[in-house]
Amino acid sequence: MVGQFAQAWDRIVQRAPLAPCAVAFSLGIFLGEWTTLPVWAGLVPALFFLGLIWRLPGWRVALVLPALVFLGQAWRADAMQVGTNGLARIATQTPVPCRLEGVVVDGPWLLDPPLGLAGNERWAQGAKRAEFIVLAESMWVEGFWRPISGRVRVTRELSFAEAFPGRKLQMLGLLxxxxAPMNPGEIDLRTLALKQGIQAELRLEGTQNEDGSPADMTLVSKWSWRPECWLAAMRVWGAERLRKSVEPDVAELAAALVLGDTRQVDRPDWLLFQRTGVVHVLAISGQHLVLVAWACFLLGRVLGFRTRQVVLVVAILVLIYALVTGGRPPALRAAITVLSAAVAWLSRRPPSFVNCLALSWLVVAILMPADLGSTGCLLSFFATGLLHWATRSWWREQTEEEEAYERAVELSRPGWISWLIGRGREVGEAYRVNLIVWLGLTPLVAARTYMVSLVAVVVGPPVAFLGGWALGFGFLLLLAGPNLPVISALLSLGTTWALRGCRWLAWWGESLPGAWFSTPGLGIFWLVIFHLVLTGGLVGLWPNIRWRLVIGLAISFVLFPLLPMKQWLNPVQPGWRCAFLAVGHGSCVVLELTDASGGRRVVVMDVGAVSGDGVTRRIVEPYLRHRGISMVDDLVISHADLDHYAGALELADRVRVKKVWVGPGFAEKRNESTAILLEGLKQRRLSPALLHAGLALRWGETEIRVLHPPADLPGVSAEKSNEASLVLRIDSPWGGVLLPGDLEGQGTRRLLASNP
Structure with a gap:
């Protein structure tokens, strides 16, 4: 085993010297990510090892690798630093009035209102919430503009046209x-924002002057020559052209597919593609750039240009396209790989795939060190490795006799039969490749999204096929524009129906039994071992890779839902656990009831916040996964206020909910928000059942009793929903707790009079 590993390592170093450099630099970046060491702690040792290289040239290879490790740590530490005048040092958790001046570098995105705000008067007038990113330059402090640094996420409750990339604005709002996360397992939005350079949030109230112009925002200049502003402006311009050219029901899907503008994709569509395992079709990846490269190459050859000219132009165009679409790691990886392969071909040197991939990894690590561990980045590189190594080593090459025999058999068949057999082989090859990639990537996807999509094996190839056609039509549609109306109409029709086909396949796949299921988070130890074994197989560490790789992946996939074995090693003791989650202005309580046999019943009382249904994605679901919960037995909605049910539908979409309970008078509160909730529950086959005083839920020795309201609600107005709030009392040998919801006023007096 050691000898095989040494031979494989020697082959990699000889054929792809950049590969070990990329590994060493990455280790340093992850070291800087996991520690709080300063920049000098990595820079000084790196300079020491580089000095030894000059004194000991014979040890060059052995000394370069540790030098790169420390350089990676110093690079990541420097990227995480915030300047003395950075917004992260100025902003506090308490919103304060602030006047900022800066340049719009990304956005704007017009976002749909959260579920519960659909009936709000301001939303009813057709306004939406806008969000954009501003590179702050100065702040008004004590009568002077003082320089500051850092990006700020700006939100405004009314739509407007001033926030276009490149424009310089003065804004007055709450900074x-x-x-930071306040709940176990909660997504750390602060760290994610800092990795993107966003250091604070600025909320504008959306006030207007008498002439209709914004009162909280002033246009200073109309354009900035920053490259990122040019790229963002091109992306916004292209997305708007696509939205105007295709049918409205697929307009946002087209913008996401062609230009990577996923922020405005409808949440139901995004969850549909995610649950069926084909969301990569909507995210700009290597597949998209390869298709664009081939289309541009064929177009250049058809127009009569020489191959060398076309290759160079295509490589440059692919790089520009990757930057216009946002320059995320998957797109940048594909662009650098295509560019390096093109340079190797133009210099008449055989391109090394490993070297090209390592160069792409190094470029991503240098430009985006914070994104190396992101799901999209890891999936992109692993998928590329699987496609290259595993698929190439699956079939042995045919001998000359076998090729001659196959040609003779093919000539003896009618042409249409040969055509059908050829297409059938192509379909089978597509499904074989899809299965290998799915087996290799599913553990990482399950660890990051807590979801396994079995139906992706079935719908993946046809969705990718239709997505490729939609991408080609959409890209040509951007180039054609309004100057070629007939061609644009045909391309628009092709884009629309290809995307509708993708959506229909995803919808059909989701409707199949067992299409997807939720899973608890995987143990990090098992995940690391799995990918070490996978990487070893890909680089040729094991003999007979074709069978051992696939069999090992299949066995691992069968076993991984059973891991980690924490529940077996540490049996759960009978009792109950009550967690009050910090959701801001809202409420969410998670009850875990355990009986003597180790069975568990999960009750969630309320899931909502004024901030909208994002509370489920950011807080509630991560907490449930942290606790190893993939199913909620009872969802109790205490009363019909937005801050108690805004995340209910998203919770039902993200985890399995067996039953929903509401109190008397819930349906009588007539507004659009409750109507959307009830209709959404009905569509998910979760018709709410009624809870009222006198009923109880039991699990083992624990009892949940309903103390209020009574079934007939005498003397309580349905519009005063707080007075009709459900009140639950938990009793058990291990203690008890009272959950009063938002009970107040006449409801409180009635409950006390009943002497519960």
Whole structure:
């Protein structure tokens, strides 16, 4: 085993010297990510090892690798630093009035209102919430503009046209630091924002002057020559052209597919593609750039240009396209790989795939060190490795006799039969490749999204096929524009129906039994071992890779839902656990009831916040996964206020909910928000059942009793929903707790009079 590993390592170093350099630099970046070491702690040792290289040239290879490790740590530490005048040092958790001046570098995105705000008067007038990113330059402090640095996420409750990339604005609003996580397992939005350079949030109230112009925002200049502004402006321009050219029901899907503008994709569509395992079709990846490269190459050859000219132009165009679409790691990886392969071909040197991939990894690590561990980045590189190594080593090459025999058999068949057999082989090859990639990537996807999509094996190839056609039509549609109306109409029709086909396949796949299921988070130890074994197989560490790789992946996939074995090693004791989650202005309580046999019943009382249904994605679901919960037995909605049910539908979409309970008078509160909730529950086959005083839920020795309201609600107005709030009392040998919801006023007096 050691000898095989040494031979494989020697082959890699000889054929792809950049590969070990990329590994060493990455280790340093992850070291800087996991530690708080300063920049000098990595820079000084790196300079020491580089000095030894000059004194000991014979040890060059052995000394370069540790030098790169320390350089990676110093690079990541420097990227995480915030300047003395950075917004992260100025903003606090308490919103304060602030006047900022800066340049719009990304956005704007017009976002749909959260579920519960659909009936709000301001939303009813057709306004939406806008969000954009501003590179702050100065702040008004004590009568002077003082220089500051850092990006700020700006939100405004009314739509407007001033926030276009490249425009310089003065804004007056409430400045606030991005909140750190306050619940176990909660997504750390603050760290994610800092990795993108966003250091604070600025909320504009959307006030207007008498002439209709914004009162909280002033246009200073109309354009900035920053490259990122040019790229963002091109992306916004292209997305708007696509939205105007295709049918409205697929307009946002087209913008996401062609230009990577996923922020405005409808949440139901995004969840549909995610649950069926084909969301990569909507995210700009290597597949998209390869298709664009081939289309541009064929177009250049058809127009009569020489191959060398076409290759160079295509490589440059692919790089520009990757930057216009946002320059995320998957797109940048594909662009650098195509560019390096093109340079190797133009210099008449055989391109090394490993070297090209390692160069792409190094470029991503240098430009985006914070994104190396992101799901999209890891999936992109692993998928590329699987496609290259595993698929190439699956079939042995045919001998000359076998090729001659196959040609003779093919000539003896009718042409249409040969055509059908050829297409059938192509379909089978597509499904074989899809299965190998799915087996290799599913553990990482399950660890990051807590979801396994079995139906992706079935719908993956046809969705990718239709997505490729939609991408080609959409890209040509951007180039054609309004100058070629007939061609644009045909391309628009092709884009629309290809995307509708993708959506229909995803919808059909989701409707199949067992299409997807939720899973608890995987143990990090098992995940690391799995990918070490996978990487070893890909680089040729094991003999007979074709069978051992696939069999090992299949066995691992069968076993991984059973891991980690924490529940077997540490049996759960009978009792109950009550967690009050910090959701801001809202409520969410998670009850875990355990009986003597180790069975568990999960009750969630309320899931909502004024901030909208994002509370489920950011807080509630991560907490449930942290606790190893993939199913909620009872969802109790205490009363019909937005801050108690805004995340209910998203919770039902993300985890399995067996039953929903509401109190008397819930349906009588007539507004659009409750109507959307009830209709959404009905569509998910979760018709709410009624809870009222006198009923109880039991699990083992624990009892949940309903103390209020009575079934007939005498003397309580349905519009005063707080007075009709459900009140639950938990009793068990291990203690008890009272959950009063938002009970107040006449409801409180009635409950006390009943002497519960």
């Amino acid at each position: 606030k630091a991005i909140s």
